[in-house]
Every structure is written in C-alpha cells, then in structure tokens.
Amino acid sequence: MNDPIFNELKARLKFDAQGLIPAIIQDVKTQKVLTLCYMNELALRTTLEKGFIYLFRRSQNKLMMKGETSGHTQAVQEMRVDCEGKSLLFLINQNVAGCHKGYLSCYFEKIGPDGQAQVTDELVFDPKKVY
Secondary structure (H helix, E strand, C coil): CCCHHHHHHHHHCCCCCCCCEEEEEEECCCCCEEEEEEECHHHHHHHHHHCECEEEECCCCEEEECCCCCCCCEEEEEEEECCCCCCEEEEEEECCCCCCCCCCCCCCEEECCCCCEEECCCCCCCHHHHC
16 A cells, blocks of 8 residues: 555654564553554554554564454554654553553563562453453
8 A cells, every 4th residue: 555644654663674663552641651562564554544553463473453352442542753763652542451461551560679579550350351
C-alpha cells in the first residue's frame, strides 16, 4: 500500500535489523507506563489504521492485537516518536489491564536496595479466569 503519510512517518523511524521498533505503552489517564512491546511495519500500520495497539509477538513470530485474547484492548489516543526515531510512545485508554499477569502495568514490582522484588500494585483481574 502506498500511503504518503505513513511513508513519511516510516522514513523518520529507525527499525532494527529484525525490522522492529520498541513501543512504550502508557495510560493516558494515569500516566503509568503499562508495557514495552515491539512493532514491525505491519503492526505500526495496523495500529494507526484501526486505532488500537497491534504488536509483533517475537515469541510467536506473528502480528497480534493487544487484548485479542483477554479483551483488554488499548485504544490509541496519541503517538509520539523519540528524538532519534528509535522508539515510539503510545498514550492509550486501557480497557481493564495491560499485563497478562493480572496487573494494570507490567511494571508491578519494585526492586529494593537488597535486590529483592516487592509487588507494589494490586491485581486487577485473575489471569487464571481469563487465559
């Protein structure tokens, strides 16, 4: 598909050798960082066309809509590009939770000075009932 607007955006971006670019997903209301994912060109194009986060699942080598299994979708409100075009930031409206382990954010653990992890957030849903 020859889309001049998408082509202009793509020209600003620096995808890695595998054709991926990191994308930070942040809740627009709470400003909490929810997760980091990777997008290929198709994931980015589909995200922009549909208005929901699509990502490239490296472990499964496929395109996936965030929340397609759980229903915990992420509606895009704003997209930003870092100063070097090496990463993306999406401000989104989160439906339920962003983490498949049941928390709003994948960053639910705080590492203390002793190196031990402490859960700082509360579960939003029971992953055993969803997956």
